[in-house]
Amino acid sequence: MSAPLNNLLETPDDGTLEQWYVACAQKELRKNKPYRAKILGLNLVLFRQRDGRAAALLDQCVHRGTRLSAGKIADDCLVCPYHGWRYDAQGQVVHIPSVGDMPCSSTSPAYRYRQRHFAVQEQDGLVWVYTGTGNPQEKPVFKLPVYGEKPWQSYFMINTFEADVGSLVQNFMDVPHTVFVHEGIFRSSTGRTMEATLACKAQSVEVTYHENGDKIGFLNWLSNPDGEPLVHTDRFFAPNVTRCDYRWGDCSAFFIISQITPIDSRQSRVYTYIAYRFRLPRWVLRLLRPFIHLYTRIVIRQDVKIIQAHRQGLDNAANFKPSNVQADAVHIGVDQLLAAVRRGEALPPAQRRESRIRFAL
Template structure:
């Protein structure tokens, strides 16, 4: 499956340097650990000797040590040492996954990587920018998480007063299909009755707001203001299973000398807002299970980016050509 050929965040580099980490990707369990020469390695989280999880062990001189009998494995998955016997089993080897460290995260690819490295988070570490990170577990598949992050109408109801409130004002949306996904740009977007707009920017400034889906598992929400303020929210979705997604979100913003003060307000507010999304998608998941476990969705014109998300992910999953770039259209929404 081609979705396996992309990079997904497994854990943080800091956590792996401290001890082996148990992670799950596409329903498969892996252990990620600090291997030889400072490298990070990943292999199936199962000792071939007695099938205990290797993530419960430790690392010694770049080798992963099983907590049951002390069998030691190199970063390439090969058995290196059996403490209880002078000989070894040279043919014993655990399946591994591709592993790379970038932006403070450890990324895994369990197939054949289509790119040498993952997509970088914008403005991370750049001068004048402040960044904070979040990690949340969603009881929803990747496509539903991406739709939620890139869906404006839901914010009027789920985040009432915090991020949006119903105004019933007309908004023009420009939809563009791109070579790596799709983008929606919102024009004349209402900004009344919102804690975010009241606290984070001057309501008299002009705003350019774009929501972008980058196949197969990334969303970007980008706000640029005429007074040179700017913030961008990037979420990378890791498919743990068919119904669970771990979402790593990086929020970077530029407000000049106010950056430290803005963070004191912006970071806890972001946790509140994304927590509301977690709760809503959990309610959605539970109700789908209550009605037999199969989602039955009706899609309207207000679901701007969902068709692109579903088309791209279906094409990659089936190893077929992705949707062509170049299509553009305008829609009218009321927010």
Template sequence: MISEKDFWYILAESHELKKDQLKACELFNDWLVLFRDKNGKACVLEDRCLHRTVQLSKGRVHNGHLQCGYHGWVYDGSGEVVQIPSEGPEMITKKKCAKTYDVIEQDDYIYVRLNSKPEIETKPFVMPSYKKKGYTTIRLQNTFENNVTNCAENFVDIPHTTFVHPKIFRDPGNEQLEAEVTRQKGHVKVTYLGEKKNFGLFSWFLNPKGSDIGHTDEFFMPNVTTVNYWFGGEKHFIITSQSIPLKDNKTLVYTDLTYNYGIWNYFSRPIIRKHGQAIIDQDIVILRDQMKGIEKYGTNFSYSPCDIIHTYIESIQKEIQEGRDPGLLPDRTSRIKFWI
């Protein structure tokens, strides 16, 4: 059966894990400890000493080895116990090994996969245009008090933007949009048609001529969303979010704001960071409020026709949670119209 633990999830940014440092992490309620071995390779162990179950993350790293802070048991990057101080300096003859996990370092993120023998073979998501010539990326980390599915749906949802992000992102403008929504092989793609305006404070900069805007939103199972805007064929802005399930209703989101504004890349950086974080802060509040409602009343949602994006994402998530491959769902394409 397929499991959410078959997929790759970000544990940290590469720069956060320097030599002789460690990082305590949480994923699906599991405790993990992250450190670099003597060769600089990122390693992940279960955050539990085999001796007396103290968290290894309360210990220290020295010369690529992780030492428990209670009785000093020492682990290498493969999880093997290489020293027990109370037994003296002699090499241990009876091997003991902590639980380890698969790790990949890619795009300056450190990814982990909890299932060592997954039902389906996957790779970490490749961050769009990261370090591509002409592009700049700003990275943000934020914690949401909601689950992965609701976070992902929020990140590709347009109707909420005029109510949650007025002025900063969009203004209510009585503008009708049309979109084509496709679900295929665990992937949902929304292509918006005829969008030309309504970007709040920055309409004058992003699309001063009122040209057609290229806009796509995408969801990649089980936790990645991307939003692409092409303004006038010259400016390109990408929002990529990876939602990491810490607990049932607590999600850590890594957000890449990647853009190509030509000569304006450097000057716009502090503005993009400030306003990008302001938009996320507003989403944190509304998603927290949503979860409070769900905890009281459950998930008996009502849907409108433009919510087909949500239902496609939820259908994929349901397949994973029930152990089935979402790639086997029938392909679907819908056309929708809605007002913002």
């Protein structure tokens, strides 16, 4: 007997559900302690089995509806804190204390009860959950570039934003806001014209910038001591991953990959992966690592703050319609691709295009 799904959930579109989402970082999911996650309005509980594998169930006991994540792990099972019902990794109830120590078989009372379980995959320091009912193997988990490779340095930042996936994708791929939100620390307004090529593809939106003299804040002295031209490319991979690449020659590069997990229609948890390599000795980079981490955290906290102001503005009046100019062509492409995702489709051929855009910075 299955417990009902959350009746309070705003039912997402099928295409949004049939996806892998990051539930937590691997280091957040510890042995012997359940972990509570919320994805698309659905509360989940994750736990590690004795062999280290992760499992995920709907966070609700089929007995009285109690939150399973408030319980404990015992004998490789998740134990409800209210009446001690035990669940295995597949959501099967294997023991009901109130009916005694009967073995779990097709004739035992416990065998009748099961909670929904979800496919789980661990990769590149993250724990992913598939929220749909289709075949998870048909959709590969996003592979983080250069994860664990030498001489690359990498780390994660985890933040909660007051925004849906679309607003965050548009923010992470939006260059014009950087001279205002991150003025002086990332970019400053100069009035120069920036040109870019926008490519809207079946499953992605890609922007390649053609401003070779562009500089990225105070990191420029570290990342580009030889004055190499900057190669800057931003990509959105449907349904919820953005990747921003900054490269200077063959020896220096800085990647920002953001994996967006929708908590509900108004909030998202973002797992930002930073990877970099610079033409400096390793001991120098070790000394600079705290400053690089601090710099990126300052930048992302500025985005958290402006996204909150954006959310508050949207809440001020219903049915807001944006006023787009040429610099917002990226936003339009993102909106069109996300609309296709919600329908469970690729971007329609009529909307696939490549165009040149120009804007002042």
